[in-house]
Amino acid sequence: MKLLMHACCAPCSVYCVDTLRKEGIEPTLYWFNPNIHPYTEYTARRDCLKEYSKIMSLETIFEEDYGLDEFCKNVIDDIDTRCTKYCYPVRLERTFQYAKENGYDTVTTTLLYSIYQNHDYIKFLCEKYSKEYGIDFLYRNFREGFWVGHDKAKNELNLYMQKYCGCIFSEEDRYNNSNSPRPVLPDNFEFLQTRRSIVIKKEKENKEQYMDLLLEADPEKEVIQKYLKDGELFVLIYKDKITCVAVVTRIDDNICELKNIATEEQYRGKGFGKKLIQYLFENYKNTYDKMIVGTTENNIPFYIKQGFDRYEKTIKNFFVDHYNKEIWDGDLHCIDMYYYSKDLKKEKKYK
Numbered sequence: 394m395k396l397l398m399h400a401c402c403a404p405c406s407v408y409c410v411d412t413l414r415k416e417g418i419e420p421t422l423y424w425f426n427p428n429i430h431p432y433t434e435y436t437a438r439r440d441c442l443k444e445y446s447k448i449m450s451l452e453t454i455f456e457e458d459y460g461l462d463e464f465c466k467n468v469i470d471d472i473d474t475r476c477t478k479y480c481y482p483v484r485l486e487r488t489f490q491y492a493k494e495n496g497y498d499t500v501t502t503t504l505l506y507s508i509y510q511n512h513d514y515i516k517f518l519c520e521k522y523s524k525e526y527g528i529d530f531l532y533r534n535f536r537e538g539f540w541v542g543h544d545k546a547k548n549e550l551n552l553y554m555q556k557y558c559g560c561i562f563s564e565e566d567r568y569n570n571s572n573s574p575r576p577v578l579p580d581n582f583e584f585l586q587t588r589r590s591i592v593i594k595k596e597k598e599n600k601e602q603y604m605d606l607l608l609e610a611d612p613e614k615e616v617i618q619k620y621l622k623d624g625e626l627f628v629l630i631y632k633d634k635i636t637c638v639a640v641v642t643r644i645d646d647n648i649c650e651l652k653n654i655a656t657e658e659q660y661r662g663k664g665f666g667k668k669l670i671q672y673l674f675e676n677y678k679n680t681y682d683k684m685i686v687g688t689t690e691n692n693i694p695f696y697i698k699q700g701f702d703r704y705e706k707t708i709k710n711f712f713v714d715h716y717n718k719e720i721w722d723g724d725l726h727c728i729d730m731y732y733y734s735k736d737l738k739k740e741k742k743y744k
């Protein structure tokens with residue numbers, strides 16, 4: 394096996410290299426990280442990897458690209474989804490490309506080591522590029538050794554240990570949010586993730602004020618009123634604007650149901666629905682075993698992508714039996730309701 398391992402930094406490489414060498418695999422490290430800012434931090438991490446490579450007699454390829462301008466241009470429209478939409482893909486795809494052009498047959502990445510990264514999404518991307526480039530992907534759950542590697546990097550090898558993920562926005566999250574007092578939010582509000590521009594409100598009173606938006610996802614007011622009465626309603630607020638709402642009801646002691654989720658038109662396709670769903674998974678994982686959702690055929694791929702990956706059942710004629718008028722979803726005349734579920738106990742924290 395000729396393995397190229399994308400290396401985000403030296404400390405994250407320690408456990409990965411040790412693990413692979415124990416298996417008899419000798420990786421070549423590949424440094425390509427235009428996501429590390431500012432320049433002094435970029436050079437500190439790069440130079441630390443140079444030093445570590447020397448100590449460990451590792452072959453390491455350094456592809457120099459301090460990419461502040463390019464990075465900012467690519468993430469500025471939606472800073473909150475920067476990791477999955479730009480930062481992981483740009484680094485991983487380049488690694489597969491380099492492997493293809495330079496005679497490596499397998500790729501892996503130290504990004505699979507960090508407990509702070511979106512492990513499943515990184516794995517998904519590697520599998521995707523593996524198919525596209527015809528290069529094998531070597532998967533290991535390096536996170537199992539996170540604290541072992543951390544301890545060795547810090548106390549045994551005395552490596553430079555960075556204090557934040559890499560980009561300038563993660564630096565802000567690390568220092569600004571932790572050192573300055575967080576603004577006080579009214580009752581029933583909480584911050585979503587670390588960026589303060591997104592807030593979730595659990596609405597307890599006057600839930601019908603969101604009826605217009607709820608009707609975007611479920612066209613009959615009487616149907617909504619039935620589940621809204623006992624359902625819990627969550628509102629995602631972005632920069633003080635109502636962006637997305639969701640209603641969740643209890644089915645029994647183990648199961649809850651996502652009855653409605655709707656996003657204001659101007660915010661669609663920007664990941665707000667996904668953020669709200671991920672929040673709901675976190676919010677309910679200690680209360681229920683699973684969350685179900687009923688959907689039309691058209692929306693099945695969307696819900697599967699969000700994590701509702703288990704088919705539960707189909708209720709024939711649901712829309713005919715429960716609604717007073719015909720229900721259309723674009724060109725689709727809705728007849729049956731399809732149920733999918735998410736195992737909440739398996740949920741991981743998404744960045």
Ligand code: SF4
Binds near residue numbers: 475558560561
């Ligand atoms: S937080 Fe980390 S993974 Fe996400 S964009 Fe910034 S550097 Fe990349």
